[in-house]
Amino acid sequence: MPNPLHLLSQQSPVDKFFLPPSSSNLARDFDWGWNFVLGSTAFFFMIVVVVMCIFIIKYRRRGPNEQTPVITRNIPLEVMWTGIPLALVMAIFFVGFKGFINYDTPQSDCRPVQVVASKWTFDFTYPNGSMDKNLYLEKGIPTLLNITSSDVLHGVYIPAFRTQRNAIFGRTTQIWFIPEQLSPPFINAQNPGGFNLFCTQYCGQGHSKMITHVYVLNKEDYDRKMIELANPFKDAATGKWIPYVKVGQRFFNQSCISCHNVTGAPGSIGPTWKGLWKSKVTFSYSNVLGYTLSPSDSDKKWEAYIRESVLDPGAKIVAGFPNSMPPQPQFSGNTLNDEKFHALLAYIKSVGSLPYTPEFTPEKNPDLFNADAKHPYHPESLAAKGKGGQGEGVTR
């Protein structure tokens, strides 16, 4: 039986003026508390302003030597205007405390989602092991976010759910909620729909761009999305396989776009990808002494360079750019992630306007594209075949 007091907090016009749409269990309690505090503070503020204006007009100075009565003390009045505000603030404290205990103690049957905040993007890891830059939730299912950071302090703030927590390196903080409203659907890159998820703790240059989206889906869409995330190469709706360049472009639009660009415009935090493939690159730092890269180098060397820059960005730094890219672990570890890297590589090459034909396509060898199969060129499978070598990279 819903708490009758919550009837107060349907999205009344006052709420719409002050607050974003309320779409989680926390938001219902919050709105009620907000209206209570808003009412009482507005009332006291009105008293002060009205009394002040009355006194200014009524007791304006008639002459410089005007005598005024000597009133200096009134104990009952003092007690009254100490007691009443004290009672009010204690009530407000209790309202806040009740909501905070609910915010701070997750339910036991929550669906855990791991959030890793890094400099200027969020990585959400779902129970089926797949990882994505956006947060997908199922309506009505209590969800628990285990939040940590991989470098500086960040904040995970969802205004529509009225909840927020900081991400701290070397520590897991938690927020939980029950999404109760479907989020506006994704239309295109310009208006991605969903609820906003901001980073509220200042974290440097890209802090203001560190925004991602929360999509609350019903059961079918959520399950379909989970399958799609597990295997990005197959279009979950039509069942057809998506070409590599398209998948690579989606990876770019999700996270790389916050620092790199494909238009060649100057001023982005990281180097532009336009014409990157086989271009003249000079390094301000490289972990291998005397390492150079020129357009005449082989595909294999270029691919090894890009793979290393994705997995361990600090290894080689292009001149004129800071060493501030966090590693992207989602492109290594198993066959599917390797193939994701090749999709990204395909997109990088296509931005350099080079035709690209993938060696392994999901149609020719579908078994390769389930999450746990080992890639024939993967270091372990190479070692198993006795070829050894550091996985020199894959001829493409």
Next chain:
Amino acid sequence: MPSPIAHIVPFKILLRVFFALVILTVLTVTASEFNFGRFNLFIALTIAVLKASLVLLFFMHLFWDKPFNAIVFIGCLIFVALFIGLALLDSTQYQNSIHQQQAPGVQHKPLHP
């Protein structure tokens, strides 16, 4: 000799306080030899507080001074206790959510693992 501006500490008191301090130091060092478990820290701190109050009362003649100076000092200790107390209470509360790992910035071969 006009009335002295401040109280002059008799030499005997100075000497006795000095010897008391030396004895307390020897006491605290020997006390640390034995293993009283949690009480080691408690004993060490009570002896330190004793020595500190001796220095305060006699060497810094708070004993004969205007009481307001003592109030200032005790007020300062209250705020020190408030600061340490609440910061400590909070850090012990959230220790379980910290990943107990070797700090990534300080890598060295741990001794006899």
Next chain:
Amino acid sequence: MSTTQPHLASHFNSPQQQFDSGKLGIWLFLTTEILLFSGLFCAYAVYRSNHPDIFAFAHQYLNKWLGALNTLILISSSFTMAWSVRAAQLNQKNLCTTLLAITILCGSAFLSVKYIEYKNKWQEHLLPGPRYNPRELPPAEAEALDDQSRDRKGATWEGGAASTLPHGRSLTVAALIPPTETFRAPIGPAGLNPAWVDNDRSSRFSMSWLAPTPSLEPEPNNTHIFFGIYFLMTGLHAIHVLVGISLITWLLLRTTRGDFSPQYFAPIDFTALYWHIVDLIWIFLFPLLYLIGNT
């Protein structure tokens, strides 16, 4: 300066009011000193209550006897300082000067003992932060330096090794800071424990009977935090001892010039109060850092 009473500032009515104002002022300053050190005591309390194993393991590298010696030195300097205030009040100029000189000597003795301890910590690489790299204890097991010194010697980029997240997902963060200077092969024990010193190491100063018994249980994580707190606390305290010594030498010059009299001895009294507070802080530092023993 009114001619009737020397050293009376114009805006005070009487020397008594001037002395009392000075006394309240110096007590307020001592409050700020205590609060300054309270920050370090708070860091000590937080890290000791949350990682008691670090402090139990790392106390083996601190020499309890040198700490006790330092405590006695400071207590005696506190005694001579209090005595010199009494001498100034009774107009015994020579006694006051000798006592001030003794206090300066004790202060310098304290600093030299600290120098010995710091030099040893520096040699044994028991330093805060990434330079912390103590050596294996028993010489028999000292093995050659493994390929720890990466090819990025002296690189300015810095990062951290794998930090395991609760869900077992390993997140590779860029490699660590390599310590700036490379290490010679780890031979000989850590700490002041010449019993294991092989004879070719020329340690000019060896106090075999002073060494603490080394602990052999496994080293906990982040032991460098202890040395961070140790160097911060004793370092800031040593700076205050240095300031104290220079103040007392300035006092010594003024007493020899005969500035002070039973009516005007405030500088000696206030410097004495400052010196007592420095001693007071060491009285708390000594048991907390040196006498951790077996909690």
Next chain:
Amino acid sequence: MTTANYLTHPRGIRSWLLTLDHKRIGIMYLVSTLAAFSLGGLFAMIVRTQLLSPNGAIFTVAKDYDHYNQMFTLHGAIMIFLVLIPGVPGALGNFVLPLMLGARDVAFPRLNLFSYYLYVSGALIVILSIILGAVDTGWTFYTPYSSDPDIGSRDAVSLMVFGIFILGFSSILTGMNFIVTIHKLRPSPPNGMTWFRMPLFLWSLYATAVIQILATPILGITLLLLIMERTLHVGIFSPRFGGDPILFQHFFWFYSHPAVYIMILPAMGIMSEVIPTFSRKPIFGYHFVAISSLAIAIIGFLVWGHHMFPNGQSTLLSTIFSFLTMCVAIPSAIKVWNWLATMYKGSISLKTPMCYALAFLFLFTLGGLSGIYLGSLSLNVHVHDTYFVVAHFHFVMFGGTLMGFLSGLHYWWPKMTGKLYNENPARLACALIFLGFNTTFLPQFLLGSHGMPRRSATYLPEFAPYHILSSLGAGIQLLGFILAAAVLIHSLFRGRQSPPNPWGAATLEWSCPSPPPHDNFSTPPLVGDPYDHANLVWISDQEGYRRSQEPEARSQKSQT
């Protein structure tokens, strides 16, 4: 013919730079804080112009967002450490305290000059750090962004932090000076000034000095440890070396919350002087207002955790701090009610100081009440680190401290310079600042409650109308400040000569000639009831008030 007063008596620059006179040091503080205020205001204008359009009007490219971050950091750091904390106690406090006490000078004049030069050297180091690579960590210097140069800020953080470390000492020494002066230099009987016959501005300066003494050393050790952390990676605050960033926040806020009470208490003291004078009525509930200053100072030390509710602080501590935060709101409420009661049945003249005082009442009440949203736990979670917080602290710091500072400046301007400024343009400036301030910061309350995070160079298009209105308000405020400055400077050259007591106030500083002589009082002044306006008679040719009959020497007619 100007008689020998403190402005003209010893001539020459050396006599100003090496002066021991508290009045001259007050003037030097005033000039330095106003210069720092204009620098801080410049950064504020850049921040507001950048936020005119969603993708940024000045720094439109991702690489340049760093410069925006530097702008809001410097705006915050300069305004707080160089203007608000030393402002009222340094400039007005130094000038007025000995005069109100009837003393010749503060207890330690040399120490007073030394703390001014500490302030100047700290400020110069801060400005040097701006040139060598301005800091972009936010004025709160949260680790690990501020303590790890490789993953965080690469700018001159250590230099800026060292500059603020030095400024801390200037604050401590000023506080010590005031406490000793109030304790030891009050006029002793027969016409003594007991604690409860002291003007309330001195009570609030005393409470501020208590906070400065007890809180600033913790800032000192925090900044020292931050420099150690940044240079030697000591591993106390930075998690990548085993430290704990929440411990840094505890250290930082243990100082920084009492610091906001260092800023507001002197302004409250000025209100307790200005409102009774311009209502020609004694202050209502003197004892309650005096004790509530001390209560704010003490309880102010217990509430610092409300800055860290969703930052990872434990539930137990968040509850404790939220409860105590609610208690700290009560003394401020008592003061506001007592000021209103003072105006009851008074004879209120809307001179410029009174206009700023009424603006203070309006803005500070709004700021204080918005603080209650941030104090209660579940509401804080939604509005923490959003523009709601930005609006709250500007209402309390700008609407509170700065309005109080301007009210005090206009109130003691005739005493400081011996010149009267003309009222109407000054009142227009006050109206402009008040209007501009409300247009700037009222929309930011809505920005915050709709969930826009603070400290961001760009924002979503849906927040655009609020920001345009807010930037417009900033422009109006700029006009207001320029007009206010013009009025005061104009009065320096062509202002009318001011009588000793232009406003009819009963506190001691109005019994000495307008620019007071070097030694303040030729004869020790007779201490009466500080709020007894009854026997002050208006003399029209002098445009000032004069006592009709001297207060009885030390009569027992103390405060009924």
